[in-house]
Amino acid sequence: MVVYYQVAGRKVGSHVLAMGVLGSLFGGVYLATRGGSDKKQATPPIQASSKDEETFIQDFLKSVNGDEKKKDH
Secondary structure, eight states: OOOEEEETTEEEEHHHHHHHHHHHHHHHHHHHHSOOSOOOOSSOOOOOSSHHHHHHHHHHHHHHHHHHHHHHO
16 A cells, blocks of 8 residues: 655655655754854953953852842742
8 A cells, every 4th residue: 555656767756755745854854953063151251451450250150149049949
């Protein structure tokens, strides 16, 4: 009970065409959704004029984020 189609001069069964279409569809979706290779930073880079300023900003951000996490729970 297979219908044969003439494709590029050859007889191809309908089940082969269906498997090809589904394989192409799922393969395309996989390739499109697997993500990129670039890792993006969670926060913007810190542009401090000195090392002391950079450590102060990092400590401040840690304390602020720590306080927010305690409030959520």
